[in-house]
Amino acid sequence: MLYNLTRRGVLFVYALLVIVxxxxxxxxxxxxxxxxxxxxxxxPSSLDAKNYATVLGGEGLxxxxxxxxxxTGLSVPLTLFxxxxxxxxxxxxxxxRGGLIFGFLVLGMAVPAQANMIPQYVLFDLLGLTNSxxxxxxxxxxxxxxxxxxxxxxxxxxxxxEMYEATAIDGSGPWRTYRSIVLPLSVPSLAATAIFLFVMxxxxxxxxxxxxxxxxxxxxxxxxxxxxGEFLTDFPLLFTGVVVASAPIVIAYVFLQRYFVxxxxxxxxxx
Numbered sequence: 001m002l003y004n005l006t007r008r009g010v011l012f013v014y015a016l017l018v019i020v021x022x023x024x025x026x027x028x029x030x031x032x033x034x035x036x037x038x039x040x041x042x043x044p045s046s047l048d049a050k051n052y053a054t055v056l057g058g059e060g061l062x063x064x065x066x067x068x069x070x071x072t073g074l075s076v077p078l079t080l081f082x083x084x085x086x087x088x089x090x091x092x093x094x095x096x097r098g099g100l101i102f103g104f105l106v107l108g109m110a111v112p113a114q115a116n117m118i119p120q121y122v123l124f125d126l127l128g129l130t131n132s133x134x135x136x137x138x139x140x141x142x143x144x145x146x147x148x149x150x151x152x153x154x155x156x157x158x159x160x161x162e163m164y165e166a167t168a169i170d171g172s173g174p175w176r177t178y179r180s181i182v183l184p185l186s187v188p189s190l191a192a193t194a195i196f197l198f199v200m201x202x203x204x205x206x207x208x209x210x211x212x213x214x215x216x217x218x219x220x221x222x223x224x225x226x227x228x229g230e231f232l233t234d235f236p237l238l239f240t241g242v243v244v245a246s247a248p249i250v251i252a253y254v255f256l257q258r259y260f261v262x263x264x265x266x267x268x269x270x271x
Contacts, residue, residue, distance in 0.1 A: 064223030083148030108146035155189035
């Protein structure tokens with residue numbers, strides 16, 4: 001009895017820590033600055049969408065939204081494609097060699113991204129890829145590929161080896177097996193990985209700050225910083241920008257949530 005009450009109390013406190021900031025941000029996006037400071041936790045006096053009109057109608061944030069959509073829309077599918085190919089190859093290599101390759105790729109997860117930023121910037125600058133959306137796409141793929149390989153390899157290793165042998169007897173080569181058998185069976189794992197990658201790429205701030213200097217090529221997280229000044233921060237517009245920036249992530253999760261748990265747990269138990 002005491003255990004259940006304690007657990008419910010902890011969950012209730014955790015729920016408040018999540019819900020209260022969310023309500024403040026959403027409600028604050030409909031308020032003016034004086035109203036927000038006068039009643040930060042209260043409901044808005046009216047559902048006036050002028051802040052949304054300002055944010056969505058502004059050329060800077062609209063362009064940044066487009067840049068983020070381009071970078072994320074290219075980074076996620078390319079990372080999934082390369083990661084799934086690598087995971088498929090690792091799962092087919094028997095013995096210690098597959099484990100060695102897997103360990104080498106996943107080792108990138110143990111190295112903090114900040115530790116590599118200076119050499120990465122120097123390399124990309126020499127290649128002419130700084131201040132470029134193409135450069136952002138490439139660095140996103142490089143940084144998040146170990147995560148994609150880690151998740152998808154765990155799932156692909158659960159597929160029975162007899163299935164690969166049966167497809168080989170039927171005359172299917174590695175590419176056809178990957179395209180016709182592995183990819184359809186890996187939809188839950190791909191969807192779960194896509195959610196992780198989408199959140200990481202869409203919310204990335206450090207690499208756009210480091211690689212992009214031209215305002216016209218800024219992504220959404222960088223553009224949101226423009227609402228914060230040295231002496232004054234326009235919190236209603238900042239909250240509105242946060243809601244707009246979070247909407248694609250929420251929508252993606254709503255449509256992919258049925259695959260999320262299945263994809264995460266698929267590789268936890270080996271069949």
